[in-house]
Amino acid sequence: MSTFNVELKKVVDDSYEIEIGYDLKNKLVSDLEKGLIGNIKKIAVITDSNVRDLYAKEICEAIVDAGYSLDLFVFAAGEKSKTRETKAKIEDAMLEKGYRRDCAILAIGGGVVSDLAGFLAGTFARGVPFINYSTTLLSAADASVGGKTAVDTPLATNLIGLFNQPRKVYIDIETWKSLPQRELHSGMAETIKHACIRSNEMFLFLEQNMEDIYALKKFPCEYITENNCQIKYQVVMKDELESGLREILNLGHTVGRAIETVSDYRLLHGEAVSIGLAAEVLLAARLGYMSEEEADRVIALCQKAGLPTRIPEYIDREALVRKLYTDKKVRDGKLRFVLQKGIGDVVEFGPNVYSTPIEESVAREIIMEL
Ligand SMILES: O=C(O)C(=O)C[C@@H](O)[C@H](O)[C@H](O)COP(=O)(O)O
Numbered sequence: 001m002s003t004f005n006v007e008l009k010k011v012v013d014d015s016y017e018i019e020i021g022y023d024l025k026n027k028l029v030s031d032l033e034k035g036l037i038g039n040i041k042k043i044a045v046i047t048d049s050n051v052r053d054l055y056a057k058e059i060c061e062a063i064v065d066a067g068y069s070l071d072l073f074v075f076a077a078g079e080k081s082k083t084r085e086t087k088a089k090i091e092d093a094m095l096e097k098g099y100r101r102d103c104a105i106l107a108i109g110g111g112v113v114s115d116l117a118g119f120l121a122g123t124f125a126r127g128v129p130f131i132n133y134s135t136t137l138l139s140a141a142d143a144s145v146g147g148k149t150a151v152d153t154p155l156a157t158n159l160i161g162l163f164n165q166p167r168k169v170y171i172d173i174e175t176w177k178s179l180p181q182r183e184l185h186s187g188m189a190e191t192i193k194h195a196c197i198r199s200n201e202m203f204l205f206l207e208q209n210m211e212d213i214y215a216l217k218k219f220p221c222e223y224i225t226e227n228n229c230q231i232k233y234q235v236v237m238k239d240e241l242e243s244g245l246r247e248i249l250n251l252g253h254t255v256g257r258a259i260e261t262v263s264d265y266r267l268l269h270g271e272a273v274s275i276g277l278a279a280e281v282l283l284a285a286r287l288g289y290m291s292e293e294e295a296d297r298v299i300a301l302c303q304k305a306g307l308p309t310r311i312p313e314y315i316d317r318e319a320l321v322r323k324l325y326t327d328k329k330v331r332d333g334k335l336r337f338v339l340q341k342g343i344g345d346v347v348e349f350g351p352n353v354y355s356t357p358i359e360e361s362v363a364r365e366i367i368m369e370l
């Protein structure tokens with residue numbers, strides 16, 4: 001018998017730029033021309049039915065004018081499309097059109113588009129480069145940065161996917177003007193989450209400037225975008241694969257994700273996260289990590305942002321408690337929660353440990369009250 005050692009030590013540089021601005025299609029084209037995706041000349045553009053006419057077609061025209069060949073792959077807008085089936089349909093369509101390894105993927109849209117397209121890019125022909133062009137506040141605040149890509153299945157959200165970093169992220173603030181109010185509010189939930197975990201100053205800013213942000217005034221929109229990105233990438237740079245610190249980005253998501261699924265996606269992601277934040281500050285206050293006043297401030301800010309903070313009547317609360325167990329932080333069958341410490345910080349339970357086991361009875365109590 002013989003033993004061979006397959007030496008495959010890797011030094012990987014997945015660094016990338018996030019560009020924040022207004023109408024960034026020309027910047028995207030000039031980056032392509034400067035070699036953002038090397039010599040690749042064939043681009044599969046993935047978008048949804050809302051974004052196609054609003055922005056994707058125009059961006060595609062600019063890319064084609066610069067000498068690239070591309071096809072537009074469009075799926076029905078909404079979280080319900082973030083499935084293996086949608087991914088497979090696009091993959092088949094790409095294969096039929098002759099896409100092979102010499103292509104790149106451009107995701108134009110919000111979180112659903114970048115999650116699905118990023119996952120597809122990571123598995124198509126064993127991995128091709130992808131670029132995110134973000135057109136929603138939710139993806140600007142969160143989904144477009146950090147490389148978490150996935151699809152949902154009937155049993156759980158985001159459990160089938162990859163960590164796959166984009167080549168570059170373009171955050172086009174101009175596009176927020178076409179967002180329905182509900183979508184804008186949904187993106188604010190991730191923004192509030194970032195303030196809760198990392199910045200008391202940003203929290204104060206949100207308390208004082210919510211109206212101006214929603215009026216899409218330049219300074220406050222740029223302020224939240226830059227702060228969101230900085231908070232997120234500083235966490236991701238330290239713990240890309242969520243072995244510890246990255247769990248703090250999941251604040252509000254233990255309950256939030258479960259509500260989102262049990263609502264059968266009647267609640268938008270941010271709406272569910274807002275209810276999750278409310279549940280989790282009540283829990284943190286009960287366990288003595290924050291004062292009742294601080295918990296009330298978080299709930300009041302979510303309400304000011306036009307977000308729900310109570311579990312809707314139509315949600316089956318027992319089903320919700322059961323759904324908590326599909327969370328990725330569950331270990332040895334135990335629910336684990338990230339908990340806020342005051343405002344702008346989280347509890348570190350041990351070296352590099354940011355979530356703690358919570359008895360189901362305690363979580364149930366909060367859920368029944370909310
Ligand atoms: O980037 C992260 O890490 C996050 O947890 C950010 C979340 O806001 C985002 O919704 C993420 O997709 C949730 O991840 P999951 O692992 O709970 O599915």
Ligand SMILES: [Zn+2]
Pocket residue numbers: 142190253269273
């Ligand atoms: Zn989220």
